[in-house]
Amino acid sequence: MRFVQTIKNIWTIEELRKRLLVTMLLVLIYRLGCYVVLPGISIEDIKALTDFTNKSGLMQLLDMFSGGAFSQASIFALGIMPYITASIVIQLLGMVLPSFQKMQREGESGHQKLNQYTRYLTVFILLLQGPAYLINLRFQVAAAGQSAAMGGWTIAYLTVILAAGSMFIMWLGERITDRGIGNGISFIILIGIIARLPEALFYEFVSRLPGETGSQGGLVMFLVEIILLFAVTVGAVLLVQGTRKVPVQYAKRIVGNRQYGGARQYIPLKVNAAGVMPIIFAQAIMFVPITLSGFGGEGSGSSFFAAFSDINGFWYNAVYFVMIVAFTYFYTAVTVRPAQIAERLKSNNGFIPGVKPGQKTIDYLDSILSRITLPGSLFLGIVAILPAFARFFGISQNFAQFFGGTSLLILVGVVLDTLQQIESHLVMHHYDGLMQGGKIKGRTTGSAY
Numbered sequence: 001m002r003f004v005q006t007i008k009n010i011w012t013i014e015e016l017r018k019r020l021l022v023t024m025l026l027v028l029i030y031r032l033g034c035y036v037v038l039p040g041i042s043i044e045d046i047k048a049l050t051d052f053t054n055k056s057g058l059m060q061l062l063d064m065f066s067g068g069a070f071s072q073a074s075i076f077a078l079g080i081m082p083y084i085t086a087s088i089v090i091q092l093l094g095m096v097l098p099s100f101q102k103m104q105r106e107g108e109s110g111h112q113k114l115n116q117y118t119r120y121l122t123v124f125i126l127l128l129q130g131p132a133y134l135i136n137l138r139f140q141v142a143a144a145g146q147s148a149a150m151g152g153w154t155i156a157y158l159t160v161i162l163a164a165g166s167m168f169i170m171w172l173g174e175r176i177t178d179r180g181i182g183n184g185i186s187f188i189i190l191i192g193i194i195a196r197l198p199e200a201l202f203y204e205f206v207s208r209l210p211g212e213t214g215s216q217g218g219l220v221m222f223l224v225e226i227i228l229l230f231a232v233t234v235g236a237v238l239l240v241q242g243t244r245k246v247p248v249q250y251a252k253r254i255v256g257n258r259q260y261g262g263a264r265q266y267i268p269l270k271v272n273a274a275g276v277m278p279i280i281f282a283q284a285i286m287f288v289p290i291t292l293s294g295f296g297g298e299g300s301g302s303s304f305f306a307a308f309s310d311i312n313g314f315w316y317n318a319v320y321f322v323m324i325v326a327f328t329y330f331y332t333a334v335t336v337r338p339a340q341i342a343e344r345l346k347s348n349n350g351f352i353p354g355v356k357p358g359q360k361t362i363d364y365l366d367s368i369l370s371r372i373t374l375p376g377s378l379f380l381g382i383v384a385i386l387p388a389f390a391r392f393f394g395i396s397q398n399f400a401q402f403f404g405g406t407s408l409l410i411l412v413g414v415v416l417d418t419l420q421q422i423e424s425h426l427v428m429h430h431y432d433g434l435m436q437g438g439k440i441k442g443r444t445t446g447s448a449y
Helices: 002-012 014-033 043-055 057-065 081-096 098-104 108-143 152-179 184-207 218-241 277-286 288-292 303-309 314-335 338-347 359-392 397-403 405-428
Strands: 243-250 253-255 258-260 264-270
Touching: 002 014, 002 405, 014 152, 014 184, 014 405, 081 098, 081 108, 081 152, 081 277, 098 108, 108 152, 152 184, 184 218, 184 397, 184 405, 218 359, 218 397, 218 405, 243 359, 264 359, 277 314, 277 359, 314 359, 338 359, 359 397, 359 405, 397 405
Parallel strands: none
Antiparallel strands: 243 264, 253 258
16 A cells, blocks of 8 residues: 555656656667668568577677677667766776876866767767678678678668667666756666566566476576565675764864764775776777677687687686676776775864874775775676576576676665655655665666766
8 A cells, every 4th residue: 555655646746747747758769779770681580689699698798788789780779888987997097197087177167078079989880880780780681691781881771770760778877867867877777777677587487487498497596586686786785885883972062153074974884886887898898809809700600719708608707707807996986085085074173083084084985985885896797797696507599688797786776866866856855665664776886986
């Protein structure tokens, strides 16, 4: 009954109702666009690309983030990932180049310049990825015994269509952020991931039926898989929300007849301050070998490309895990700066009990951050490679993707952020929130996008 009442409360708030309706409308447009096929692509061509995608784990991963548009040869085939890649590059440049750091400090005007550079870089990446996707499509169609006539001009204008499709997705994401609910770019990725879940769940259930496997314990195994998936999801939620609270005491100040400070508060240091960014960084690098091999073309048969194109292999997952741990420390170091926290405490007459202000406070915060980042980075790496273990124990390729990795963490993080925004609207209009036991915590500042 409380759930029904909460739905009624959500529908009662006019602003929240409009935002939800706008979000659903824009998501519907995105999903319809995923089935609009590129000009000149036949059903046989799509079938050849789908068969290749189903055989390649990396291609399945790309297909998941595009909501199936990749394997459908859709105008949205390249998805939103080029924009995310460009955003990551701009963030990294902001950490190392003084000119970009200056723009970050210029407020709204600086952010507009950075957004403009991000769009330019996105177009550049699309103009590189578009021909690679089309050449891959032609190669797979030829391997399936079909003929896809793609000359230079055909590849050129189809690349323009693919680039326009991805830029339109970016525009939809911005409109969801401005007029809808939640972060639009993250929400579009979430929809793409969720769109693949029912099909993967159905085929996993069918594959476990006794008539399919010949085993009488197939349904029991399916139930065990669902329980394990639920446990991994709970672990991902704890990873997103976990904090270590550092007590802070503020000195008393008397201004006129009013007293300020004197209360004890806490600095919440996140166990996983980097969010899902280390996985995205590492995964972008792990995509390089298969990109260099021409998406399955010449050179893909070498031992190096074979080892790093097999997402179930030891070397792929070992290097992937180490890179995630390293990137977690790197991204935490550049986003959570103990020197700034210590300076802010000092300017507000605050101090950590038992720790001297200044360098001692910086060293203390740095030591705590290092200790809590280690288990956070290890758990993040384990969650990232869990799909490989799931496939090792016989879980199908499609369903195994939901047992960890970027897909699960993005799903958890975006859902928590969206629920947090809905709850804030409810509380602002004096309604009960979505949770009885406290507020919903969103992702950290190091979240995905």
